[in-house]
Amino acid sequence: MKSKGHGMSTSATRLSFDDTMMWVDLADGRRLGVPLAYFPRLLHATSEQRNNYRMSGSGTGLHWEELDEDISVEGLLLGIGDRTHTSRVAA
Numbered sequence: 417m418k419s420k421g422h423g424m425s426t427s428a429t430r431l432s433f434d435d436t437m438m439w440v441d442l443a444d445g446r447r448l449g450v451p452l453a454y455f456p457r458l459l460h461a462t463s464e465q466r467n468n469y470r471m472s473g474s475g476t477g478l479h480w481e482e483l484d485e486d487i488s489v490e491g492l493l494l495g496i497g498d499r500t501h502t503s504r505v506a507a
Contacts, residue, residue, distance in 0.1 A: 426490040427475035433458075433466050440492060443475065454497030457483045 430441040438458060440448040452459040458466055461483055470479045478487045488496075 426488075426493060427473075428471060428478065428489050429475060431469060431471075431478065433463070438466075440478075440489065442489070448492055450492055455485065455487065456498060457485045 427443045428440050429443050432439045432441075433452070436452055438450045438452055438455070440450065442448060457480070461480075465480070465482055468480065468482060470481070471477065472479055476489050478489065479485070
């Protein structure tokens with residue numbers, strides 16, 4: 417796995433949403449699309465709640481206080497979804 421010091425930018429600069437996806441713009445110009453289904457709290461949130469987020473760690477973390485949701489950008493790049501519902505993994 418590459419570390420942050422080896423050219424992989426893991427910091428977000430912007431976040432946006434559509435009906436089914438979260439879009440994360442990265443500092444290196446990439447845009448990452450993540451299905452909201454990976455994060456049930458975001459999937460079931462209102463648009464206002466989704467857009468009420470805070471970036472932490474210079475864009476390496478995403479936090480929704482009202483939804484009690486914390487997501488690391490590095491985790492998104494690795495394909496890691498919500499781990500709070502481990503018993504509900506799709507087959």
